[in-house]
Amino acid sequence: xxxxxxxxxxxxxxxxxxxxxxxxxxxxxxxxxxxxxxxxxxxxxxxxxxxxxxxxxxxxxxxxxxxxxxxxxxxxxxxxxxxxxxxxxxxxxxxxxxxxxxxxxxxxxxxxxxxxxxxxxxxxxxxxxxxxxxxxxxxxxxxxxxxxxxxxxxxxxxxxxxxxxxxxxxxxxxxxxxxxxxxxxxxxxxxxxxxxxxxxxxxxxxxxxxxxxxxxxxxxxxxxxxxxxxxxxxxxxxxxxxxxxxxxxxxxxxxxxxxxxxxxxxxxxxxxxxxxxxxxxxxxxxxxxxxxxxxxxxxxxxxxxxxxxxxxxxxxxxxxxxxx
Amino acid sequence: xxxxxxxxxxxxxxxxxxxxxxxxxxxxxxxxxxxxxxxxxxxxxxxxxxxxxxxxxxxxxxxxxxxxxxxxxxxxxxxxxxxxxxxxxxxxxxxxxxxxxxxxxxxxxxxxxxxxxxxxxxxxxxxxxxxxxxxxxxxxxxxxxxxxxxxxxxxxxxxxxxxxxxxxxxxxxxxxxxxxxxxxxxxxxxxxxxxxxxxxxxxxxxxxxxxxxxxxxxxxxxxxxxxxxxxxxxxxxxxxxxxxxxxxxxxxxxxxxxxxxxxxxxxxxxxxxxxxxxxxxxxxxxxxxxxxxxxxxxxxxxxxxxxxxxxxxxxxxxxxxxxxxxxxxxxxxxxxxxxxxxxxxxxxxxxxxxxxxxxxxxxxxxxxxxxxxxxxxxxxxxxxxxxxxxxxxxxxxxxxxxxxxxxxxxxxxxxxxxxxxxxxxxxxxxxxxxxxxxxxxxxxxxxxxxxxxxxxxxxxxxxxxxxxxxxxxxxxxxxxxxxxxxxxxxxxxxxxxxxxxx
Numbered sequence: 001x002x003x004x005x006x007x008x009x010x011x012x013x014x015x016x017x018x019x020x021x022x023x024x025x026x027x028x029x030x031x032x033x034x035x036x037x038x039x040x041x042x043x044x045x046x047x048x049x050x051x052x053x054x055x056x057x058x059x060x061x062x063x064x065x066x067x068x069x070x071x072x073x074x075x076x077x078x079x080x081x082x083x084x085x086x087x088x089x090x091x092x093x094x095x096x097x098x099x100x101x102x103x104x105x106x107x108x109x110x111x112x113x114x115x116x117x118x119x120x121x122x123x124x125x126x127x128x129x130x131x132x133x134x135x136x137x138x139x140x141x142x143x144x145x146x147x148x149x150x151x152x153x154x155x156x157x158x159x160x161x162x163x164x165x166x167x168x169x170x171x172x173x174x175x176x177x178x179x180x181x182x183x184x185x186x187x188x189x190x191x192x193x194x195x196x197x198x199x200x201x202x203x204x205x206x207x208x209x210x211x212x213x214x215x216x217x218x219x220x221x222x223x224x225x226x227x228x229x230x231x232x233x234x235x236x237x238x239x240x241x242x243x244x245x246x247x248x249x250x251x252x253x254x255x256x257x258x259x260x261x262x263x264x265x266x267x268x269x270x271x272x273x274x275x276x277x278x279x280x281x282x283x284x285x286x287x288x289x290x291x292x293x294x295x296x297x298x299x300x301x302x303x304x305x306x307x308x309x310x311x312x313x314x315x316x317x318x319x320x321x322x323x324x
Numbered sequence: 325x326x327x328x329x330x331x332x333x334x335x336x337x338x339x340x341x342x343x344x345x346x347x348x349x350x351x352x353x354x355x356x357x358x359x360x361x362x363x364x365x366x367x368x369x370x371x372x373x374x375x376x377x378x379x380x381x382x383x384x385x386x387x388x389x390x391x392x393x394x395x396x397x398x399x400x401x402x403x404x405x406x407x408x409x410x411x412x413x414x415x416x417x418x419x420x421x422x423x424x425x426x427x428x429x430x431x432x433x434x435x436x437x438x439x440x441x442x443x444x445x446x447x448x449x450x451x452x453x454x455x456x457x458x459x460x461x462x463x464x465x466x467x468x469x470x471x472x473x474x475x476x477x478x479x480x481x482x483x484x485x486x487x488x489x490x491x492x493x494x495x496x497x498x499x500x501x502x503x504x505x506x507x508x509x510x511x512x513x514x515x516x517x518x519x520x521x522x523x524x525x526x527x528x529x530x531x532x533x534x535x536x537x538x539x540x541x542x543x544x545x546x547x548x549x550x551x552x553x554x555x556x557x558x559x560x561x562x563x564x565x566x567x568x569x570x571x572x573x574x575x576x577x578x579x580x581x582x583x584x585x586x587x588x589x590x591x592x593x594x595x596x597x598x599x600x601x602x603x604x605x606x607x608x609x610x611x612x613x614x615x616x617x618x619x620x621x622x623x624x625x626x627x628x629x630x631x632x633x634x635x636x637x638x639x640x641x642x643x644x645x646x647x648x649x650x651x652x653x654x655x656x657x658x659x660x661x662x663x664x665x666x667x668x669x670x671x672x673x674x675x676x677x678x679x680x681x682x683x684x685x686x687x688x689x690x691x692x693x694x695x696x697x698x699x700x701x702x703x704x705x706x707x708x709x710x711x712x713x714x715x716x717x718x719x720x721x722x723x724x725x726x727x728x729x730x731x732x733x734x735x736x737x738x739x740x741x742x743x744x745x746x747x748x749x750x751x752x753x754x755x756x757x758x759x760x761x762x763x764x765x766x767x768x769x770x771x772x773x774x775x776x777x778x779x780x781x782x783x784x785x786x787x788x789x790x791x792x793x794x795x796x797x798x799x800x801x802x803x804x805x806x807x808x809x810x811x812x813x814x815x816x817x818x819x820x821x822x823x824x825x826x
Contacts, residue, residue: 190696191693191694191696192689192692192693192694193685193686193689193692193693193694194692196678196681196682196685196694197682197685199671199674199678200671200674200678200682202673203671203672203673203674204667204668204671204672206667206668207667207668207669207670207671207682209630209649209650209668210628210630210650210660210662210668210669211650211682211683212649212650212651212652212653212654212683213651213682214649214651266673268673269673270671270673270674271673
């Protein structure tokens, strides 16, 4: 009896100590403050917009979470998203390729980019930060060249519709993509050997090898899979912007990494979860959205986001130190 | 009676939820070798931190007699400037720097122009290296050295200082081979001669009996007693440490070895070992002894497909098998407990649950999907079997003591239900109580018909536990003992075989 009570108590405190709990509280408070404090925040239009803003970063952040769990990082995620978006737009404007095939080609290109990242990181032992910084720069250059540094419009009507459709007038189709991707990765991380092995690799590559984990295959798969998600994000970006910009996706990597880190993923590897990343994405987006509603200047908001990132990681470090 | 150099004066240290030290008092005399004994968690490490000024005691103080004046060292820098030095349990040196740079870290010799005098630094380093018979180039980076050599660097680094008054050695021999242990003891004797006081911490009580003058025992953060070494025996020390008598802890029940289960033929790799042949029987404990660098671990790594070999065949139950990687080894029933559990045995940031299961997820999953219930059951079951002391299997492994970490590794191996278990230095950094438990686990495994290959640098352990003993030197097998011959074997004989020049 006594024992059971103790157990219950400790699991309750562990809920309160969780990053997810803190983030949830902050989000709720922020939401209430913005609703009470401004006229336009809690409107159908703005909430829909907020979800659309979350969707693309949300998909990237979830992909990023998987890579961060292995102890890596992927700076090229915005660039690959932009490339996928541009390839899609060019195919649709300039060729007669079937609509669905254009989507597949855009995704396949992204998977290949991701795979290249994985190969460089594993085979040549280049630190992930540097390897993906390199591919990022290469891909940005490539996008500029294939687009002639001009915006490409003339997308397929079905894609344009997808970007504009809100189910029930409020739930954007783009947000549904985000939810589906998040649920899948959540399941992968929680229930599959693949997911569990990502954590083991992040905790130590030597340990993983000695456990009989095929580390090479894991690296290839996780980077290529992230590429696949960036490809999907690229399609979403085209639908949202209704065209492909030569600068598409630039800067998204930082938001995606920040969302994962705020959500509790550790850049030293071995730690991270989808729920935290989703909340991290919402919080980052909410601050910007609500800030604009309050009439704050975007540069001020940029400072706020920066402070938030540093705070989140600092708190995490303090917690770890206290435990150790 | 010589004068007192250090007074540990009623100190207590509290951490949230734990009393690490509770009103501990004793004195260190000038020029004595003072052993500090106690199980893991007895408070030895905290006490050292208090002496070094790294931690501040919550009550009481550590004061030092500095040229007749009683002072308190407020931090590590102050302690070092007063001649107090510590050699910590985990090697703490700058891995990316050379040996010479590490020796002179923060006190590099300068040329007239104020630049670092590299030549002098190298010459002086070479002198230290020669003195400690380390036989390495002072320009070598620490991270390229074997871990035993790294430990030697941290020990020899102490001799660089001019004003040495108190030196703390925390498990200095845990990573060293016998020959280097002798060099360490010579160094300690030399320091003692110069009037330096030594605080010596070791789980190896034989060493304590051999080189120490006085011993202080701690248990669960409290002071038990201080006695001259002449008034204690190994058994009475253990009794003081654990609060009960413990006779011969190596005395386990042996099985009658059954049919041959594993045979290694003509194992050769590019540099570590040559032409190795041996076999292992069912229910047998086969011991491997040798100096560090003799090639024991390397053979096992090659056997399990961790490292490549040039030639050699493996037979499991009489059938020739091809093991290309660790997962093949597991498939054929061979599990490997590696020497360094912190870097390649455990995922320290992950919970016990994941660690226990991580070798064997395939056994509890369908199509790559893990049964979480099975995962939890197995973690609970196996952690109970090896008696991991933890409130929950969700506890992170990094928060466990050395002994409990090692038990988690063993549980991980058992999960794959192997026939052959290779234990490479299973009791390094593990306290007496946990050691005994590990031996009991080994006893239980052989009773179930499993076979064990035991590599240990600690002779009493490997000689006491093995049914058969293979001695190696420089990559070759130089002796094999079993039965009566093994029972009558003396440590000197083994050492002689282990140091034969190839």
